[in-house]
Amino acid sequence: xxxxxxxxxxxxxxxxxxxxxxxxxxxxxxxxxxxxxxxxxxxxxxxxxxxxxxxxxxxxxxxxxxxxxxxxxxxxxxxxxxxxxxxxxxxxxxxxxxxxxxxxxxxxxxxxxxxxxxxxxxxxxxxxxxxxxxxxxx
Amino acid sequence: xxxxxxxxxxxxxxxxxxxxxxxxxxxxxxxxxxxxxxxxxxxxxxxxxxxxxxxxxxxxxxxxxxxxxxxxxxxxxxxxxxxxxxxxxxxxxxxxxxxxxxxxxxxxxxxxxxxxxxxxxxxxxxxxxxxxxxxxxxxxxxxxxxxxxxxxxxxxxxxxxxxxxxxxxxxxxxxxxxxxxxxxxxxxxxxxxxxxxxxxxxxxxxxxxxxxxxxxxxxxxxxxxxxxxxxxxxxxxxxxxxxxxxxxxxxxxxxxxxxxxxxxxxxxxxxxxxxxxxxxxxxxxxxxxxxxxxxxxxxxxxxxxxxxxxxxxxxxxxxxxxxxxxxxxxxxxxxxxxxxxxxxxxxxxxxxxxxxxxxxxxxxxx
Numbered sequence: 001x002x003x004x005x006x007x008x009x010x011x012x013x014x015x016x017x018x019x020x021x022x023x024x025x026x027x028x029x030x031x032x033x034x035x036x037x038x039x040x041x042x043x044x045x046x047x048x049x050x051x052x053x054x055x056x057x058x059x060x061x062x063x064x065x066x067x068x069x070x071x072x073x074x075x076x077x078x079x080x081x082x083x084x085x086x087x088x089x090x091x092x093x094x095x096x097x098x099x100x101x102x103x104x105x106x107x108x109x110x111x112x113x114x115x116x117x118x119x120x121x122x123x124x125x126x127x128x129x130x131x132x133x134x135x136x137x138x
Numbered sequence: 139x140x141x142x143x144x145x146x147x148x149x150x151x152x153x154x155x156x157x158x159x160x161x162x163x164x165x166x167x168x169x170x171x172x173x174x175x176x177x178x179x180x181x182x183x184x185x186x187x188x189x190x191x192x193x194x195x196x197x198x199x200x201x202x203x204x205x206x207x208x209x210x211x212x213x214x215x216x217x218x219x220x221x222x223x224x225x226x227x228x229x230x231x232x233x234x235x236x237x238x239x240x241x242x243x244x245x246x247x248x249x250x251x252x253x254x255x256x257x258x259x260x261x262x263x264x265x266x267x268x269x270x271x272x273x274x275x276x277x278x279x280x281x282x283x284x285x286x287x288x289x290x291x292x293x294x295x296x297x298x299x300x301x302x303x304x305x306x307x308x309x310x311x312x313x314x315x316x317x318x319x320x321x322x323x324x325x326x327x328x329x330x331x332x333x334x335x336x337x338x339x340x341x342x343x344x345x346x347x348x349x350x351x352x353x354x355x356x357x358x359x360x361x362x363x364x365x366x367x368x369x370x371x372x373x374x375x376x377x378x379x380x381x382x383x384x385x386x387x388x389x390x391x392x393x394x395x396x397x398x399x400x401x402x403x404x405x406x407x408x409x410x411x412x413x414x415x416x417x418x419x420x421x422x423x424x425x426x427x428x429x430x431x432x433x434x435x436x437x438x439x440x441x442x443x444x445x446x447x448x449x450x451x452x453x454x455x456x457x458x459x460x461x462x463x464x465x466x467x468x469x470x471x472x473x474x475x476x477x478x479x480x481x482x483x484x485x486x487x488x489x490x491x492x493x494x495x496x497x498x499x500x501x502x503x504x
Contacts, residue, residue, distance in 0.1 A: 009152075009168075045369065046171045048461040049437035069439050071170055071369055071461065074490070096437065 005124065007131045011038040013104055018127035019080045024104060025121060027114070031086075034065070035108040036077060036099060039131050044070040047096045052088040052109070059085050059112070061119055066109050068099070077109055082116030142187045143284055143348045147355045151365050158368055159252030159384075161188035166367035171463050173366035174373045177333055178464050178504075181290035182366040183358050186343075187351070189285055190255035192248040192262070196274040199246050203238065205269055206262065206410055208393070208402035214240045219311040219330055222401045224393055225258060226411025230418055231389035234258050235381070235401050239326070241315060247326075247345075251383040255280055265410065283325065284351025288363070289333045289341040289374075296363055297342045300354065302327050305342060320357055322350035333371070334378035334504055373460045376469055379429060379501025385442065386427070386457040386471060395423040395473065425454060425473045429501035430487060432468035437461060438489050440470040440496075445488040453478040456487060462503070469503045470496070 005012050016024040022040035026033045041047070051067040059065060059079040066077040066088070079085075088110050092098055099107035122130065141162045142148070148155060153164030163185070166173060176182040194203070203211050208224040220238040227233055234254040239247035250258045259278050266274055288296055297305040304314045305327065313328035324346040331341030344354060359365065372382070381387055381398060392415065393402045404419060406412075430446070432438065440459030445452045459470030470487065478485070481500055486493040 042168075045166060046169075046463075048439050069437075071373070071439065072165070074439075 005128060007039075007128045008135060010042060010131055011104075012124050012128045012131070014124045016104070016124065017080075017121035018124070018130075019078070019121060020130065021078050023077060023080050025080045027118070030114045032081060032083060032112045032114055033108050034077070034080060034110045034112065035103055036068070037127070038103050040075070041100050041103045041107070044068060044075055045072045045100075046070055047099045050092045050096045050099070050109075052090070052093065053085060055085045055087050055110075057085055058115065059083060061116075068096070079110075079112065080121060081112065081114055081119055083112035083114045085110060086113050087111040140281060142185060143281065144185050144187060144352055144355055147352065148185065148365075151359060153365070153367060159188060160255075161252055163188045164365070164367040166369045167365045170367060170369035170373070173364060173370035174462075175464060176364045177290045177366065177370065177374055179291070181288065181292035181296050182364045182370070183355075184287040184289065184366050184371055185284065185351075185355060186287050187284045188252040190248075190250035190252060190258065190278070190280045191283060191285065191345070192250065192259065193277045193279055194246045194248065194274060195244060195277075196271075197244050198271060199244055199274055202266065202269070202271040202274045203246065205408065206265055207236070207238070208406070208409055208411065208415070210403055210406045211238060211240070214238065216240055216242060217312055217314070219313060219328060221311060224398065224401045225261065226393070226402075226409070226415065227389055228411055228414065230392045230411040230414035232383075232387045232391055232393055232396065232398070233261055233389055234383050235398070237330075239313060239328070249285070253384045282348065283345060284348055284354075285343060285345050286351060286354055286358075287331050287333075287341065287343045288358070289331045291340050293340045293342050296358070296361060297327070297344075299361055300344075300357060302342075305329075308342075319344065319346065319350065320353050322346070322353065324350060332378075332380060333374040334502065372458075373462055376458060376460050376471070377462055377465065377502065377504045379471070379503060381427075381471070382458060392418050392423070394418045395425050396427045422476070424476060426476050426479045427457075427471060427473050428479055428481070429499040429503065430456070430459070430470040430472060430485070430496040431499045431503060432470070432487075432494055432496045434467045436468060436494060438468050438494050440468055440487050440489055440494075444470075444472075444490075446472055446474055447486045447488055447493065448478050453485070465503060468494070468496075471501065474498070
């Protein structure tokens, strides 16, 4: 099974769901792991620091769960779903550039327990198309 | 928006393009941090063709320049660059810092900041009329030529690798004209840059026609020299403590408060803005520019406008800042109220609601 696809220089994994704010979500049972996509990290460039939310609280879809600061910009990371914030990746506090080096692995940002109904997320194909559209327009 | 003449090569070699000063050029070539380190430790090159370039001709060019620029340019030797020199308005506000090249008594080149090209050109042209220097010719050649900066401790061997035999004998800020490079003719090759004291002595800039600039760019890539973009350049110039026109100063900032000593001269008189400048020095200024050195290992990017705080009171603001992976700390410059401009003192900088400790220091940071 093909698990990766490339859109230009950007990697899209086939086993994940995506949001239109460039988060990825890995869902297994009622657990969801969240990070930012390869596209997002390449646009941000070198991540200098990350501010993580404190775990143990309920978050709503669209709520900020982390803020990244790169040499280029500041970017919020949004929760892709309603859930309980179970854990955040503390490793990133000392090594935020893990997000650049391994956005889909060591650079994961938060783990949530899904409490509401799953919202509509983008499939890998839809997300790939979403990248193409933005790249094409500029 | 205009495109830099070599924009196709930027695209080909992975440049992430964006707008700066009205030009489409590369912010990075995928890895600004590695590009920055390459300049500090080895070599990289920048296509800085977005910078404005003027040619000034005529028997009275020097007299004309002396009336407008805040330094004594008669001291600049033939075949040398002036270093940054300020163009002031009548109120002693800083229009731009400009690099002047004395080719001959009656032929000078000027390199100006991209966002200020039209302002500088109009300013010079209008004073040319007002002061009766109609015999002085000013031509804007930006866009029809390229400017490539090769920077870093290994720059000399690279420039020699391009066939520039004179490179090794050039002194800092010296240039040679009409130089053979890769079988073509470059307008000039200078020993200069904008990346820092310890590196500047090794850096070179090549001003060349577009066709030759294209070949130089490709040859450099072939030689394994990394192209670098504006983000790396901004980190380098901040480490070196250089001010960026339009960011660290503008027309409502005067050179005294900016402490831009290297770019003006109060011993010289008779240039536009001198009277006000002298008065500002005599009367004192309300705020001064300082360097801010954050604690080692604290990962934050201070940004333009972030407040500088002493004991809960806002005493100034940051004008530019970055996180330097080379220094492993954040650095910034900004303006603080003169009463609080204690070199060596501790302040706090409010970066998006969080206070970070910083020490007021005298740049450079490297």
